[in-house]
Amino acid sequence: MKMVRGLLGMVALSWAALAGAEVKDMPGGPGVDQLNLPFGVTPIAHDIYDLNWMIMIICTIIFIGVFGTMFYSIVMHRKSKGHKAAKFDENMTVELTWTVVPFLIIVSMAIPSTRTVVAMKDTSSADLTVKVTGYQWKWGYEYLDGPAAGVHFLSNLSTPEAQINNLAPKSNTYLMEVDHPLVVPVNKKVRIVVTAEDVIHSWAVPDFGVKQDAIPGYLRDTWFRAEKTGTYRGQCSELCGKNHAYMPIVVEVKSAEDYAKWVKQEKSTMAAATEDPNKTWTKEELIAKGKDVFTTTCVACHQANGMGIPGTFPALNGNTKFVLAPMKGQILTELNGHPGTAMPAFRDQLSDTQLAAVITYTRNAWDNAGKGPDPVVQPKDVLALRGSH
Numbered sequence: 001m002k003m004v005r006g007l008l009g010m011v012a013l014s015w016a017a018l019a020g021a022e023v024k025d026m027p028g029g030p031g032v033d034q035l036n037l038p039f040g041v042t043p044i045a046h047d048i049y050d051l052n053w054m055i056m057i058i059c060t061i062i063f064i065g066v067f068g069t070m071f072y073s074i075v076m077h078r079k080s081k082g083h084k085a086a087k088f089d090e091n092m093t094v095e096l097t098w099t100v101v102p103f104l105i106i107v108s109m110a111i112p113s114t115r116t117v118v119a120m121k122d123t124s125s126a127d128l129t130v131k132v133t134g135y136q137w138k139w140g141y142e143y144l145d146g147p148a149a150g151v152h153f154l155s156n157l158s159t160p161e162a163q164i165n166n167l168a169p170k171s172n173t174y175l176m177e178v179d180h181p182l183v184v185p186v187n188k189k190v191r192i193v194v195t196a197e198d199v200i201h202s203w204a205v206p207d208f209g210v211k212q213d214a215i216p217g218y219l220r221d222t223w224f225r226a227e228k229t230g231t232y233r234g235q236c237s238e239l240c241g242k243n244h245a246y247m248p249i250v251v252e253v254k255s256a257e258d259y260a261k262w263v264k265q266e267k268s269t270m271a272a273a274t275e276d277p278n279k280t281w282t283k284e285e286l287i288a289k290g291k292d293v294f295t296t297t298c299v300a301c302h303q304a305n306g307m308g309i310p311g312t313f314p315a316l317n318g319n320t321k322f323v324l325a326p327m328k329g330q331i332l333t334e335l336n337g338h339p340g341t342a343m344p345a346f347r348d349q350l351s352d353t354q355l356a357a358v359i360t361y362t363r364n365a366w367d368n369a370g371k372g373p374d375p376v377v378q379p380k381d382v383l384a385l386r387g388s389h
Helices: 002-019 043-076 092-121 256-273 283-302 327-336 352-364 379-386
Strands: 128-135 138-143 152-155 182-185 190-196 201-205 210-214 220-224 230-236 248-254
Touching (some): 128 210, 182 256, 190 201, 190 210, 210 220, 248 256, 327 352, 327 379
Parallel strands (some): 128 190
Antiparallel strands (some): 128 138, 138 152, 190 220, 230 248
């Protein structure tokens, strides 16, 4: 199999040279001239790669054998050459051949395939477990055990709006970069427990040989063991709504020493970011913080100008039903979502301070400033409604 890989790799490289591809490969992603599955950095990815070529070779041999025999018979035994069709009812040798040979072929493919599928589902004896939650349109990560137990964060697309709107040059990691990647140690079995908050998503990283659907209300799991340090990228591979293309996955595989440093730094950052919900913030502080939250969480649906998308996502600019109304309705909508619409519940995604800040921002942004009641919403206002509804 290694010899076959080498020969096919040479063919692919020769083709790429002839094609003259000039675009650079994405770091940790697929090659622009890639003709094959990625070889990957996990045992499962390697098995998938080998299975793909084994089955492709078998199918190619069958194709050549069947069609070669057919065309040879048509050409060499045609009527114009004086051949006459043989007439017989049964031939035990032929009958046995076309029964036994396909059976052996199927078994030869089924055994390694089954072995790989069983291995893919074996999440036992994991060194680390991470819960992954899909949201529209971001990923949430929570470390359930090990040194990083208790660490949790959201991972959002970090590609600048200017690149998305073709107002700036695109980088090699365009739409495949996040503000907070998942970090795991090298050569450790990482169990991924996948679920979703709103619609079906799919957590997929080709270099790991992993693709697991995230279904609301269900917990499903998969695993990987990365054998090389580096940054590896994937995307949600289930059509999950308007911003499906803006839901990348980035995993950083670090050495044991670097992973320990990351865990220490992450816990320190989380401790420093812990906010007292009873603290009183100034209006300016809330607006500044709320703008950041809106940019990473709300702008995809409601747009930077607050005008939303007519017929799909409502405008916040001039919205008299929630934004320019008493604060209670908007707080409850942010906490619990809005049934029958794409508005998700943010009670488990954003803190009381973040929710208060983004609500304050929307009540003072665009044309809303000075027009409605409750222009400032404090974290304690959110906290009071969080527990009672």
